[in-house]
Amino acid sequence: MKGFKRNVIGNAVLATAFCAGTQAWGSTHASDYPTHPLQIIVPSTPGGSVDTLTRVIGKRLSQELKQAVVIVNKPGAGGTIAAEYVQRAAPDGYTFMMGTVASMATNVSLEKNLPYYPPRDFAAVSLVAKQHLVLVTGPKFAAKSVADIIAMAKKHPGKLSFASAGVGSAGHLSGELFKMLAGINLLHVPYKGVSPALIDVINGDVTMTFASTMTALSQVNEGKLHAFAVTSEKRSPTFPNLPTMEEAGVKDFVSTAWYALFAPAHTPPNVVKKISQTVAGIVREDDVKKHLASDGMELVGSTPQELARFDLAEIKKWAAVVKAADLKK
Template sequence: MTRFPRTRAPHAALEGSVGSRRTVLKAAAAALGVLALAVPGAAFAQDYPNKPITMVVPFAAGGSTDLVARTVAQAMSQELGQQVLVENKGGAGGNLGASYVAQAAPDGYTILMGTIATHALSASLYADPPFDPVEDFTPIAWLVTVPNVLTVNKDYPAANVQELIARLKEKPGEEVYSSSGNGTPLHLSGELFKTMTGTDMVHVPYQGSGPALVDVISGAVPINFDNLPSSTEHIRQGTLRALAVTTKTRAPNFPDIPTMEEAGVPGYETNTWNALFAPADTPPEIIARLNAAANAAITDETVAKRLAEVGAATVGGTPEELAEHVKSEVARWKPVIEQSGARIE
């Protein structure tokens, strides 16, 4: 896969550079280190933040990642004393927005609301990944984990997972399902379902959960794999029928929805998570400031309650813990992706 072109120069001083991004950034960091010796206390980090911060969501508005981002960003704004502005940059299963942040200046003013898609699946799904989830980012904080959910249009003629499987086997390759995009955990949830049930259906990718849900509710695409938070209100309102959650245990906010295993697919389990990342080489003082603000945000009583209401379980912790989580997730999903046969050129 061809790497995505830069949508803007990370910094005016880098425009026209023929060196690698990492070489240029390290040179810049070295220059700043010399400057720090002349400026007591390294004012460039101590004064952070002194302007608004952009939190890039690599999916369209209206999805689970967008919901978590806007909830957390508001609380982080209060902690940091500067606005944290959410900017949606959907496309390519989250890779477009993630690539944008990977190429941004490592100054703490452009950060990523990363997901399992950008930091666990992309490395194995793409023939030519546009970024390295470990080398091209600095971890900030692991925020939440959320279940995925299999839903159908309210008028779809399948009341449970077993009836869906029977229908798919009667009409192999004729039914379609939607997800928030190629290479997302929801795409993989659908492919894993097909593999484990011996069924076949066509995947229709969207640029985010929001657009996908519109077509499922209308009946244009009758089957959907989504993160539970973005489908929550539609399930409660009855415009979507939830057949199963994809985690080992039932979701506390929907105790009547069975797990996929309870619904008759033994061993099936997927979930997703959200975490904050900065470009590689972001100064540790800035990462520490962002980490403290992120942890304070998700432990705020109002924020935690809001996230719990939509099925998101808060995590928190150190940048080092997030780094280890990313490495373990890349390793966990690689064999799943290989077994499913999913591949994006």
């Protein structure tokens, strides 16, 4: 009988691990948590968008919790190094990760031997922000709309091309999603970074690319790039006159870079809830929104359950794209 009870409890723990974690609360009580500094692991080098976002949120989190929040950069392997570190950390509510669409969704399908599976190995905390992309071409390209691009691609299969910052990057997967949903054949041209990709698009050596809205903004304003549509669900404040890809005729097209807080699986649910609610309040603050607007961030805030559902949906969506394109790193 005792063994049976233990099995029931064990199964319940596994079933709810991803949404909030279910390790015994131990000494981590909501009333006195946190009692020492927290750390947020960033899967990139200092200075980039995800690092800037984490430092802004971390500073306010520190003020709200009245405890230091240390930002630790662990770049490399598309976020895998940072994720592995957090996966193996003690689930005591003092280690978190600013997960990305790569580390927590696309790598599941792209990496052959990924050492973790997000729904099993992490507790979802809060979806913090999204960053949108925009479809752009060089100024001399003849198309005037997304419909024109699709028509040209269908008339000349494989003749049009799209640049990206590398295999598995947001721009690459957005291009593959475009191919899949529009039923067209485009040639992928990977580069080692965003800048060389944009230069060749501007020069007309490559037809198009999906670039972050803030990266493309100045080039579009200067007439060096022609913008067609944004990849978000709603129109972007950065390009308010541009349609979304779906409005432009590509049904179900949504592709965003996103950033979310995760903790090791089995992190106490009271801790997850407290951090989630605190972050949700922070991202609603006008000063925080203004600070991050220059990076094109759309601040979100979510419950742990909402993030868990969102991440699972992203894993499934990008798995279909990776399979259709026959991609593996």
